[in-house]
Amino acid sequence: xxxxxxxxxxxxxxxxxxxxxxxxxxxADHVDPCSGGIHACRLRDLPIWMGxxxxxxxxxGEVVELERKLVAPRGRLLRRISEWNDELLEGFARFCAGRxxxxxxxxxxxxxxxxxxxxxxxxxxxxxxxxxxxxxxxLRDGPGAYERERLVQAAWxxxxxxxxxxAA
Amino acid sequence: xxxxxxxxxxxxxxxVTAYLEGALEPDDRERFEEHLxxxxxxxxxxxxxxxxxxxxxxxxxxxxxxxxxxxxxxAFRGWRSG
Numbered sequence: 001x002x003x004x005x006x007x008x009x010x011x012x013x014x015x016x017x018x019x020x021x022x023x024x025x026x027x028a029d030h031v032d033p034c035s036g037g038i039h040a041c042r043l044r045d046l047p048i049w050m051g052x053x054x055x056x057x058x059x060x061g062e063v064v065e066l067e068r069k070l071v072a073p074r075g076r077l078l079r080r081i082s083e084w085n086d087e088l089l090e091g092f093a094r095f096c097a098g099r100x101x102x103x104x105x106x107x108x109x110x111x112x113x114x115x116x117x118x119x120x121x122x123x124x125x126x127x128x129x130x131x132x133x134x135x136x137x138x139l140r141d142g143p144g145a146y147e148r149e150r151l152v153q154a155a156w157x158x159x160x161x162x163x164x165x166x167a168a
Numbered sequence: 169x170x171x172x173x174x175x176x177x178x179x180x181x182x183x184v185t186a187y188l189e190g191a192l193e194p195d196d197r198e199r200f201e202e203h204l205x206x207x208x209x210x211x212x213x214x215x216x217x218x219x220x221x222x223x224x225x226x227x228x229x230x231x232x233x234x235x236x237x238x239x240x241x242x243a244f245r246g247w248r249s250g
Contacts, residue, residue, distance in 0.1 A: 015201055032194065048203055068198065128206040 003040035003060045003070050006051030025076045038075035043166035048151040050127040054084035083161050093121040093129035095156050104136045175203045180210045
């Protein structure tokens with residue numbers, strides 16, 4: 001199964017500090033939703049876990065599908081997705097700013113989000129731009145709107161990365 | 169209104185030790201890590217905690233100057249009796 005994985009510079013996993021080799025299979029000691037296993041993203045999870053490097057990863061064995069990630073017993077990095085770069089992320093944050101303006105800019109009680117997201121764009125704090133845009137949608141339309149907005153963001157990213165359409 | 173799964177920065181600070189000790193439930197661990205993705209402040213705080221644990225974990229008793237050790241023990245004894 002092909003999935004995606006975010007890593008820090010030089011292929012280091014952000015939460016575990018594990019340095020991923022490219023092309024070699026990595027085996028997990030055990031598979032557990034959070035404490036064990038090879039963790040990866042579907043397309044729809046991309047905006048939730050945004051990191052510095054995006055890699056394509058092949059997962060093998062029994063893959064567990066969780067709400068916001070996949071967990072597998074084995075995985076190997078296939079290639080770094082070079083299109084995941086600052087230019088793309090800045091475009092993503094601007095997209096989120098536009099969505100926020102459209103969705104809550106006319107509502108006095110929520111219009112503060114517009115300035116917040118615009119500021120995140122300028123500060124180049126791209127992941128929080130996505131979070132704030134989804135949060136604004138949620139505050140307008142309820143919890144389901146958060147997930148819908150995240151899916152819209154995932155579709156924007158996947159399209160520009162040439163990775164297809166994320167499944168809901 | 170707050171997402172059921174969304175943690176605040178204050179909660180992150182409260183949970184950081186449990187996170188580093190691997191004591192969080194899987195759901196909480198995931199929520200914790202989700203927060204770190206977009207919150208630069210909490211991400212830095214976690215790194216500082218990791219660094220602090222790393223540095224203090226390497227301190228040997230012998231590296232403490234005797235005078236300082238005595239002052240610390242005195243303060244500790246005072247705290248215990250006070």
